[in-house]
Amino acid sequence: MSAAIALRRAGLAVDLIDRDPHWRVYGAGITITGPTLRAMGKLGILDEVLRQGYAADGIDIRSADGKPMFSIETQNEALGDIPSAGGILRPTLHRIMSEALLALEPRVQLGVTVEAIEWQGARTGVTFSNDQSCAYDLVVGADGIYSQIRQHLFPDAPRPQYAGQLCWRLMMERHPDIERRTFFLGGPAKVGLNPVSRDQMYMFYLEAQPEPVWREEETQHSVLGSLLEGYGGVLSDVRHHLGAASNIVCRPLETVLAGENWVRENAVLIGDAAHATTPQLASGAGMGIEDGLVLGEEIARHEDVRQALSSFMRRRYARCKLVVDSSLEISRLERERSAPLEQTKVVERALASLNQEF
Ligand SMILES: Cc1cc2nc3c(=O)[nH]c(=O)nc-3n(C[C@H](O)[C@H](O)[C@H](O)COP(=O)(O)OP(=O)(O)OC[C@H]3O[C@@H](n4cnc5c(N)ncnc54)[C@H](O)[C@@H]3O)c2cc1C
DSSP, X not given: OHHHHHHHHTTOOOEEEESOTTOOOOSOEEEEEHHHHHHHHHHTOXXXXXXXXXXXXXXXXXXXXXXXXXXXXXXXXXXXXXXSEEEEEHHHHHHHHHHHHXXXXXXXXXXXXXXXXXXXXXXXXXXXXXXXXXXXXOEEEOOOTTOHHHHHXXXXXXXXXXXXXXXXXXXXXXXXXXXXXXXXXXXXXXXXXXXXXXXXXXXXXXXXXXXOOOOOGGXXXXXXXXXXTTOOTHHHHHHHTOXXXXXXXXXXXXXXXXXXXXXXXXXXXXXXXXXXXXXXXXXXXXXXXXXXXXHHHHHHHOSSHHHHHHHHHHHHHHHHHHHHHHHHHHHHHHHXXXXXXXXXXXXXXXXXXXXXXX
């Protein structure tokens, strides 16, 4: 959606397809970093995101028994007056972005996917699952970690890899004691509480597992309850409120970096299709949003689509690779149960680098 907004604003006609006939997103929270808020500002959606989401600078670090240890400052002068951290519900963000996009009148077709891509010189032919076909100056594959477009463009690209952790997320009312992102370190796993609106927050719990494990929905609340045993303070309150009706999502973390080049002819991969990361820096969606924005900027700046795509790659590769690599490094430190300061040093270093303009 960010690419479609940026390309419409650059004056292009845009056809957007999504295979989901209802264009849904699942109901968890998402953390937004300062650079992502900056990109949202450039896309024209920041005011709505701040109005309907939550913003607060910094991250509090507490021990597993809930005692304050230290904090990480996230402000940086490169962000100007943009808040350096925040959160929002995924369906709320989806609604804000889709409304901003639809106001720009792209052609949106839902319940449709791509059957074939045919290289035709300056243009690329795309055949859709509804038997329609069309030739395009630019094709953008933004279809997530299991990207079908990646298969079409780069059949030999690496496949998503399991990263050794399951991520549990639990949506709940915001605890009055949680006013900004809060990590609980030094226990069996990294746990965090992130506000997503004045009234709501989500918890994440990163469970180390050598192989992906499927957690049955009916028993998720009791498994999560046992994982939280021994944690104190706010997390002890959270554990006592768990029940069969709790809003829990549990999934294995996976990652993929589709090589050093995401461009073939006049087609490009963006977002998780190009660089899916584990969530330690809360920057996966942020990098995807920036990709879309930069694509629009480069298309507006160049007459030639291929030159625009080369500039796009120059601006995006190192930045997205930094997110994937640093997130995996933090994930390793978490699984090894390394000292909290050792983990947060990598978080701080990567976030400071991402705050810079690129
Ligand atoms: C546990 C977890 C926590 C996370 N937390 C954060 C966070 O706090 N902050 C953050 O910035 N990021 C976070 N992320 C990462 C973030 O969720 C992803 O980076 C982001 O959703 C990627 O967006 P995307 O649009 O590239 O792909 P997706 O969100 O996967 O969207 C892909 C779209 O393409 C459609 N599609 C798929 N296949 C096809 C097809 N064949 N044809 C047509 N359409 C298709 C889908 O229906 C979907 O609408 C987290 C990820 C995980 C797993």
